[in-house]
Amino acid sequence: MLSPSPRVLAVIPPMTQLNTPYPSTAYLTGFLRTRGIDAQQVDLALALVLELFTPAGLARLHEAVLASPEAGRTPQTAWFAAEFDAIAAAAPRVIAFLQGRDPTLAHRINTRAFLPEGARFASLDAYVDEDGGDPLAWAFGxxxxxxxARHLATLFLNDLADVLRDAVDARFEFVRYAESLAAAQAHFDPLAEALAAAPNLVDTTLQRLTLAALEQHQPDVVLLSVPFTGSVYAALRIAQTIKAARPDVVCVLGGGYVNTELRxxxxxxLFDFVDYVTLDAGERPLLALLEHVGGKRSKTRLVRTFWRDAGQVRYTNFVEPDIPFDDVGTPTWDGLPLDRYLSLLDMLNPMNRLWSD
Structure with a gap:
């Protein structure tokens, strides 16, 4: 039987955003702590990208590229294979630069001689100064x-994401992952088939990170916050991994996607992967659910919660007032690696030098 005060781990699944923490887990973690609940949080979206671009992660990607027939390689995978040594040497420094740990690298990046340049850099060819001056002066001043340098470094990482997409997983993107599996789907079949398929390099990396988080935090309950369709597949992969390793852990799905698409x-x-699905503001449903997990409340008194019973989906909404705003507490970033987020710059400044100078 679980402890009367279960330990909670709130998880940000891939993909949300890489420049700053998605705030949902910070709010829930902060609130639960005000109620004396042992709550922690982890950003597996950021952790996944950082792990894929470590030297070990790039070496695994290199193996996947080399395992493919040379004649069938895309321009991006061919570039990666040819420039691998330079890419592997540059990637850790680029990550450090985008994390703000090596700002002086900007000078070398801007020479256009430091970064191996793939197809993403072709977009820069559109900006040519007829007088022979700096072709990007209009954007940066x-x-x-x-x-x-941030823009060039972002192009470099986008090149690597293209290689991942071409060689390993066509569904991979920095801001969404396998979005098409959950977007505008009338049936669960595409997700079920993808989750039943053999895991690829991205999946196995996410599995290792999930198991490491389980080992570190030893949760009784895992909250999977899913704000977008591009987070659903990874959230269920995480839940699948948890259930295989620790079937006693209670997995709960919630967030913006759930509130709009799963009403x-x-x-x-769906309940082969998660135990409960909660709707709307999460504070009251979670308190009720944690009381149930702790043996203090029956399922018939859950709040805005879906669950499965004898193969059928049940919905319980025991009427209780929501937590007043003044009582939800303060969000906490504790547990999130604020110094490891990536200050990406995808788009050039559309407002010209007025905003750059």
Whole structure:
């Protein structure tokens, strides 16, 4: 039997955003701590990207590229194979630069001689100064040294994401992962088939990170916050990994995607992966659910919660007032590696030098 005060781990699944923590787990963790609950949080979206671009992660990607027939390689995978040594040497420094740990690298990046350049850099060819001057001056101006380097470094990482997509997983993107599996789908079949398939390099990396988080935090309950369709597949992969390793851990699905797309949930197979699905503001449903997990409340008194019973989806909404705003507490970033987020710059400044100088 679980402890009367279960330990909770709130998880940000891939993909959300890489420049700053997605705030949902910070709010829930902060609130639960005000109620004396042992709550921790982890950002597996950031952890996944950082792990894929470590020397070990890039070496695994290199093996996957070399395992493919040379004649069938895309321009991006061919570039990666040819430039691998330079890419592997540059990647850790680029990550450190985007994390703000090596700002002086901007000078070398801006020379255009430091980074191996794949297809993403072709977009820069559109900006040619007819007078032979700096072709990117319009975007960054004289004071845009760091922003210019951030943009070039982001192009480099986007090149690597293209290689991952071409060689390993066509569904991979930095801001969404396998979005098409959950977007506008009338049936659960595409997700079920993808989750039943053999895991690829991205999946196995996420599995290792999930198991490491389980080992570190030893939770009784895992909260999977899913704000977007591009987070659903990874959230269920995480839950699948948890259930295989620790079937006693209670997995709960919630977040913006759930609130908008699963209000009429009737698919029992979803509960092969998670135990409960909660709707709307999470504070009251979670308190009720944690009381149930601790043996203090029956399932008939859960709040805005879906669950499975004898193969059928049930919805329980015991009427209780929501937590007043003044009582939800303060969000906490404790447990999130604020110094490891990536200050990416995908788009050039559309407002010209007015905003750069």
């Amino acid at each position: 004289a004071l845009g040294l760091q922003d210019r 009429e949930l009737a698919e029992p197979r």
